[in-house]
Amino acid sequence: MSVDFEKLAQEEYKYGFVTDVEQEIVPKGLNEDTIRLISSKKNEPEWLLEWRLGAYERWKKMNEPRWAFLRYPKIDFNDISYYAAPKSNPRPKSLDEIDPEIKETYDKLGIPLEEQKMLAGVAVDAVFDSVSVFTTFKEKLAEEGVIFCSISEAVEEHPGLVRKYLGSVVPRGDNFYAALNSAVFTDGSFVYVPKGVRCPMELSTYFRINAENTGQFERTLIIAEEGSYVSYLEGCTAPQRDDSQLHAAVVELIAHDDATIKYSTIQNWYPGDKQGKGGIYNFVTKRGRCVGRASRISWTQVETGSAITWKYPSCVLEGDNSVGEFYSVALTNRLQQADTGTKMVHVGKNTSSTIISKGISAGEGQNIYRGLVEIGKNAEKARNYTQCDSMLIGDRCGAHTFPYIEVKNSTAHMEHEASTSKIGEDQMFYCRQRGLSAEDAVSLIVNGFCKEVFKELPFEFAVEAEKLLSVSLEGSVG
Amino acid sequence: MLEVRNLHVQVDDKEILKGLNITVAPGEVHSIMGPNGSGKSTLAQVLAGKETYEVTEGEITFQGKDLIDLEPEERACEGIFLAFQYPVEIPGVANTYLLREALNAKREYWNEKPLKHVEFAKLAREKMRELGIDEDLLKRSVNTGFSGGEKKRNEVFQMQILEPRLSVLDETDSGLDIDALKIVANGVNSMRGTERSFIVITHYQRLLNYIVPDFVHVMVDGKIVKSGGKELAQELEEKGYAGF
Secondary structure (H helix, E strand, C coil): CCCCHHHCCCCCCCCCCCCCCCEEECCCCCCHHHHHHHHHHCCCCHHHHHHHHHHHHHHHCCCCCCCCCCCCCCCCCCCCECCEEECCCCCCCCHHHCCHHHHHHHHHCCCCCCHHHCCCCEEEEEEECCEEEEECCHHHHHHCCCEEEEHHHHHHHCHHHHHHHCCCCCCCCCCHHHHHHHHHCCCCEEEEECCCCECCCEEEEEEECCCCCECECCEEEEEECCCCEEEEEEEEECCCCCCEEEEEEEEEEEECCCCEEEEEEEECCCCCCCCCCCEEEEEEEEEEEECCCCCEEEEEEEECCCCEEEECCEEEECCCCCEEEEEEEEEECCCCEEEEEEEEEECCCCCEEEEEEEEEECCCCEEEEEEEEEECCCCCCCEEEEEEEEEECCCCCEEEEEEEEEECCCCCEEEEEEEEEECCHHHHHHHHHCCCCHHHHHHHHHHHHHHHHHCCCCHHHHHHHHHHHHHHHCCCCC | CEEEEEEEEEECCEEEEEEEEEEECCCCEEEEECCCCCCHHHHHHHHHCCCCCEEEEEEEEECCEECCCCCHHHHHHHCEEEECCCCCCEEEEEHHHHHHHHHHHHHHHCCCCCCCHHHHHHHHHHHHHHHCCCCHHHHCEECCCCCHHHHHHHHHHHHHHHCCCEEEEECCCCCCCHHHHHHHHHHHHCCCCCCCEEEEEECCCHHHHCCCCCEEEEEECCEEEEEECCHHHHHHHHHCCCCC
16 A cells, blocks of 8 residues: 555656658768758758868767766667658748648647647747748747747848857867767757847747657757847657657857846657667757846756756856856656756856756656856856755655866855755655645645746746646656 | 544554554544553554554444545545644645645545635635634745644644544644644634544643543553543543553
């Protein structure tokens, strides 16, 4: 009759279906020809092809990083296809031109592409494998001067902006996966918010992996000009398959004077089955530069999916008085592993950063927080507050914390708090004694634990995140 | 309403309850007193279904149902409420949220419609006023940062909302000043009636001046060794447990 934590992770992944659509998939393998092919499919200018090839040259000389606390088989980069796209109309002008199968896919995922059916005030860019299939509310946003489109479209329509900013935050040789992404990136979103504009709606991108044996190499670039504000959210799902698939993304954010970028992620890639078979390998480089005075970049992530997560959304606080924030909930269940955290690099004076990380481990999940707070020598009166909490459900999972702090200026003010707790039998019993089922009790306690992070999400998505967490925990007790 | 027969309970191979018997009829208030380690709290936890305690022998029937087979949440929905000796903190979960979920779980169990937010808020405010509890307590996280008195008052508040048939109060009086004690006692007394029963576990006779029991039981070494009326509590207060 005891609470059976062993039964964790019995719940099936809800988004594991495959869309049957005719797709063009390029042959497996990574070489210059692959890169030229991708570039030509996207009608890219010569400079971008050269940029990609340069990244590839660097990548070839780099070694796969192994410092993360993650265990997974060696990835064969020649056994992956680097481009998969539906054969239907590559850039539909209206919804009628979209393949109905694809439209239905997004309906099933709860992301209807019809503007009138959408959540009020949310614009969506839908990325299906390697291409963006549709972006909603483009015209409405254009009235305010906001550019929201796929990065491929931006390369064609706004080459000046792309050329100026691409790789300006994450250089193409930054790290192994960033170099790989720079060589073969396919699609992602592009956002430009002009000076003084408060983006009138939430922007979001929904990433869907569908094709088999392909990698998804998302590239997103968001630029907020002086005094502007934008809130952006990405969601991700993938079919249930026995083979693991690679998702290696690069996201770059640039905030100018007094600009604010809020970037939220609800990551629900397929996590693999109970035996740890399949699932997405999620190797992601996300970084924002607060280049302007009093600019602000805020990352909020809810990571519940993926077999492997390697992800450290970071802020480089260059402008004086700039602010960086990182709010994270990472849940690992079954055999999932997550090595995630952030880097806060303080360069300017009076810069401040906040890190709140909540790791939940269940089943045999391993959850690692890895964070760096660096205070540069000119960063007078920089401040950081870090709070790092772990919760364990059951006794076969693990939580590990690796905080790094480098301070080169003595006026810095640093605070660090950390805790690890086991989901209390006493808390469970208390809730059940009041009438809640064991599952509802776990979900209530875990959601309470994550409250500080969820309150940073846009309201509609906070509700979504709570539900997702409950679903991901279903079967955790019996 | 409740019938416990020859109850034997052990934890980690150590027997704590050794053939306990008690019968509680509807509307009755029973007080269980006894020295430390006699098994009073164990009885409370076993009635509520705490899993660390193993029932090795005996029966517990509640309103004709065999209680031992029921999960803690089923017992709660059937109408058993335990006011904990040490109410646990649940950070980030608003007190009002837990309580509304709990009440609605119970209503669902009995095929009643869940209460809407507004209806619940009205009910909660009413009960809080009666108990003299600050409304602010609803928004705060469950028991988190509550003072000892606030925790106990919160237990009684929850009891008022959930309207259990049998409430077990496990040393609800411990650590309370006289004003808080009166509030707790009023909370119980206002619920007394022909249908509702109470088991009040306490060390001290003091509480029983405010909650006057129909029966007093003395528990020593896992058994009830003497039962009597309310005057038995007075006798214990004077003579102690040494005689047992």
